[in-house]
Amino acid sequence: MEQQIRCIGCGAIIQSEDETKPGYAPKSVLEKEEVICQRCFRLKHYNEVQDVELTDDDFLKILHSIGQSEALVVKIVDIFDFNGSWLPGLHRFVANNPILLVGNKADLLPKSVKYPKLIHWMAQMANDLGLKPVDICLVSAVKGIGIAKAMEAIEKHRLGKNVYVVGCTNVGKSTFINRIIQETTGKGNVITTSYFPGTTLDIIEIPLDDGAALYDTPGIINHHQMAHFVDKKDLKIITPKREIHPKVYQLNEQQTLFFGGLARLDYIKGGRRSFVCYFANELPIHRTKLEKADALYAKQFGELLSPPSKHYIDQFPPLVAHTFTIKERKTDIVFSGLGWVTCNEPGAQVVAYAPKGVDILIRKSLI
Ligand code: GDP
Incomplete structure (x- = not known):
């Protein structure tokens, strides 16, 4: 059997078949002594995260590992597809960790609708779905609206701890994280990725300035989406x-x-x-x-x-x-x-x- 090669960044098993799945690296780099997957490569060299998809089982493993550590969980939903992008049951898995709910794509809603009203609505929906977030933010990652507030909320609620960003594919998780990276890193300040200790869960680490880290998790596919x-x-x-x-x-x-x-x-x-x-x-x-x-x-x-x-x-x-x-x-x-x-x-x-x-x-x- 061929020996499995793992990414030195996130620990994902390297594969060259599917660009949308964790651990993708083009065949040409497999010869190297240390192989890094495309997702970690982009973060390292371009300060940019790229979304990859995950199976339901692997996603549960990630949630389980989050539940075992102390961290702030940032849950991103698409405000246009709120229910479809919800990730049911998240709060059961992440145990006692606080969850910050971020509604993305606010730019799609009519401008006449006020943000406090939308946030109130999100709070009610979250409550009906059994989630009590510590805070709720509304952003447009593409337009950069609400990002500063969301970053403040992350700082306020993480209390020096690590941050995990989770969400379905297509909610704009990568766009959101890339915005944050853009706002926090100066030019030339290149992020390094490093293996998430103890596990091989394809999570990539983005260092925060106090020694803690923000973790980008792969997106879970929602099979019921019209897409x-x-x-x-x-x-x-x-x-x-x-x-x-x-x-x-x-x-x-x-x-x-x-x-x-x-x-x-x-x-x-x-x-x-x-x-x-x-x-x-x-x-x-x-x-x-x-x-x-x-x-x-x-x-x-x-x-x-x-x-x-x-x-x-x-x-x-x-x-x-x-x-x-x-x-x-x-x-x-x-x-x-x-x-x-x-x-x-x-x-x-x-x-x-x-x-x-x-x-x-x-x-x-x-x-
Ligand atoms: P991910 O799969 O969750 O990482 O999502 P991406 O960041 O790749 O974004 C998925 C799609 O949503 C892309 O077409 C983005 O351009 C779009 N998108 C992301 N953020 C926003 C937003 O704030 N507003 C709008 N209108 N589209 C967005």
């Missing part, structure tokens, strides 16, 4: 890049909205009312009569009703219906990873459709 059901081109359409402009539809009973061909909302009963749609601005929304909806979908899926684009519809899972009665005012019907529809008044009966495997849930309105 796994569309191709790269379509993913670009459904991933919002700019501030979302909500679209308001006044619907009569027995009307249907299609969100591309990816999701659908049937308004069954409850009188004429408005539905506010929060999706990427580029995602087309079509309104039709409920009685015509099935035929339209059969005929126009991948055409008028796209994404998904035509060449991808064979691989697309069938839409599954979820029936809801909206009981509270200001309720969001969330299509995990795609967006949500806000229903302002109680009493509406709806049927929401998403591809098999993608969650649909009801929550208190974010906005």
Whole structure:
């Protein structure tokens, strides 16, 4: 059997097959006496972290090891895909360590929404999901908004201890850490990576100035995200890049909205009312009569009703219906990873459709 080579930075087993997995290094460097993986290489030479993906089992191992040390855990969620990027059960594994909750991608929400209100909402959602964070921050890692405050919160709550940054893939964890590195290191002040003692968990270490360290953990993949059901081109359409402009539809009973061909909302009963749609601005929304909806979908899926684009519809899972009665005012019907529809008044009966495997849930309105 071939001998396993480990990265001298993070301890990951070196492999040359998959760039998105821990321990990737191009074949050309395998001959060297000391091999460093691409992720550690980037940190060492460019002061930049790169995200890699991890299996669920390995992620549990990492959480377990965090639980055994004293540290501050920084949990990053994507505010646009709050529930889909949540990492359930994190607090059970990290034991008594404090958790700082960071909502990223705040730039995507309408500017009219005030941060204190969003933070209050995050606190309520966290509480409902069983997490009591020591603090909550809202940032835009891409725009650099809220980063200074988040860094202050990290300093305040870590009390000289190490910091672990955790999150699903795509929440913007790397962008966030790279921002922090940018703000804390001067030019030429190159970070070194070093083996995380005692384990081989593919965690990379970013030294803080008091001898403690910030650890970048690989991102866990959320298998229920819409992102796994569309191709790269379509993913670009459904991933919002700019501030979302909500679209308001006044619907009569027995009307249907299609969100591309990816999701659908049937308004069954409850009188004429408005539905506010929060999706990427580029995602087309079509309104039709409920009685015509099935035929339209059969005929126009991948055409008028796209994404998904035509060449991808064979691989697309069938839409599954979820029936809801909206009981509270200001309720969001969330299509995990795609967006949500806000229903302002109680009493509406709806049927929401998403591809098999993608969650649909009801929550208190974010906005
Ligand atoms: P990671 O997988 O969690 O490390 O996520 P990345 O840092 O690689 O970011 C994933 C995607 O989200 C990229 O396309 C980023 O450009 C984007 N992204 C990261 N931070 C933000 C943000 O603050 N706002 C917006 N709109 N996009 C972001």
